[in-house]
Amino acid sequence: MNKTIKVRLEPNNIQKTMMKKSLGISRFAYNWALNKQQENYKENGKFLNNYDMRKEFTIFKSLEENNWLYEVSCDIPKQAIKDAERAFINFFKKKSFYPKFKSKKNNMQSFFQDTFKFKVNESKVYLSNIGWVKLSEKNKIPIGHGKDLRFKNIRINYDKENWYISVGIECENQAFKKFTYGIGIDLGIKDLAICSDGYVYKNINKQSHVKKIEKKKHRLQRILSRKYEMNKKGDSYCKTSNIIKLEKSLLKINHHLRNIRKDYINKITTEIIKRKPSFITIEELNISGMMKNKHLSKQIANQCLYEFIKQLKYKASWYGIELRQVDRFYPSSKICHNCGTIKHDLKLKDRIYKCDCGYIEDRDYNASLNLKDCETYKVLAL
Numbered sequence: 001m002n003k004t005i006k007v008r009l010e011p012n013n014i015q016k017t018m019m020k021k022s023l024g025i026s027r028f029a030y031n032w033a034l035n036k037q038q039e040n041y042k043e044n045g046k047f048l049n050n051y052d053m054r055k056e057f058t059i060f061k062s063l064e065e066n067n068w069l070y071e072v073s074c075d076i077p078k079q080a081i082k083d084a085e086r087a088f089i090n091f092f093k094k095k096s097f098y099p100k101f102k103s104k105k106n107n108m109q110s111f112f113q114d115t116f117k118f119k120v121n122e123s124k125v126y127l128s129n130i131g132w133v134k135l136s137e138k139n140k141i142p143i144g145h146g147k148d149l150r151f152k153n154i155r156i157n158y159d160k161e162n163w164y165i166s167v168g169i170e171c172e173n174q175a176f177k178k179f180t181y182g183i184g185i186d187l188g189i190k191d192l193a194i195c196s197d198g199y200v201y202k203n204i205n206k207q208s209h210v211k212k213i214e215k216k217k218h219r220l221q222r223i224l225s226r227k228y229e230m231n232k233k234g235d236s237y238c239k240t241s242n243i244i245k246l247e248k249s250l251l252k253i254n255h256h257l258r259n260i261r262k263d264y265i266n267k268i269t270t271e272i273i274k275r276k277p278s279f280i281t282i283e284e285l286n287i288s289g290m291m292k293n294k295h296l297s298k299q300i301a302n303q304c305l306y307e308f309i310k311q312l313k314y315k316a317s318w319y320g321i322e323l324r325q326v327d328r329f330y331p332s333s334k335i336c337h338n339c340g341t342i343k344h345d346l347k348l349k350d351r352i353y354k355c356d357c358g359y360i361e362d363r364d365y366n367a368s369l370n371l372k373d374c375e376t377y378k379v380l381a382l
């Protein structure tokens with residue numbers, strides 16, 4: 001399975017300067033090769049192969065006035081010369097027009113990055129002679145370069161406004177499934193959602209403006225229950241106009257709170273979907289178990305976890321993203337994501353997961369990674 005992934009880069013100014021230099025040298029070497037071929041053809045009626053061209057270029061580069069060609073990675077001109085040869089071959093095979101010189105005015109320009117010197121982590125890529133450059137989107141490029149997954153034809157493109165990196169990916173079907181960008185989500189009370197791609201969505205009920213409204217609601221409820229008590233007559237009570245007024249305000253506050261929570265869930269489920277993962281894995285909620293704890297049950301109700309799953313489900317199906325749900329008995333929190341050991345004595349209060357293998361990670365983040373990689377699941381949406 002082959003795929004090309006393109007992500008916008010966010011280079012700093014020093015990196016931009018180096019990247020522009022790289023573009024210039026790539027263009028120069030390409031044009032140099034075209035020119036050389038044309039001259040040689042005029043003189044000898046023959047085209048030079050890539051090997052001879054590169055030898056010529058090395059001699060050319062070693063001249064003192066051409067020292068500036070050493071300022072960027074030597075792979076860049078090397079590949080540009082190869083590209084020029086390819087352009088001639090395509091022309092001879094009648095696959096394309098006669099090769100044209102590249103101009104600075106071309107709308108799309110690019111230079112090459114050697115695959116073996118290329119490195120990637122979740123938010124940055126390493127480019128030769130340029131260093132670690134920030135990516136505009138996290139986790140878009142799979143990190144598992146190796147036996148099952150190979151990068152090829154890595155190019156940095158510039159459209160005169162933005163910089164992009166395009167990476168060809170070659171891998172076995174099964175491996176691709178494993179390496180493409182999926183998101184595991186650990187749902188909880190402390191934070192609403194911890195995603196395996198590094199995003200954390202806080203519990204909105206802990207924010208001051210929501211707390212304030214909750215306080216107001218609580219006060220209103222207290223006043224109201226006192227009024228009920230005062231107006232009690234036997235089994236029934238008289239509803240004074242004041243009580244009716246208070247009931248109305250309480251209804252309004254509840255409505256307001258519900259909207260705030262729903263909007264928040266709407267916002268973050270959209271955000272997750274917009275990162276276009278190939279799948280999303282969540283856990284089956286053990287609500288009845290959690291609801292036994294009275295204090296916890298109120299927090300869970302306010303967290304609207306069911307609403308979260310509901311929204312994620314229909315948005316995932318809109319965008320053709322697989323939504324997976326892992327059985328509630330899967331010990332996502334207790335498994336070491338590094339070595340797979342299950343820590344049976346992990347307590348609810350242990351916020352940091354520490355394993356004997358040396359792995360230390362935030363408990364919920366570790367759980368989200370395990371969910372992402374869990375291979376037994378029910379598909380909720382496709």
Ligand SMILES: [Zn+2]
Nearest residue numbers: 336339355357
């Ligand atoms: Zn471990």
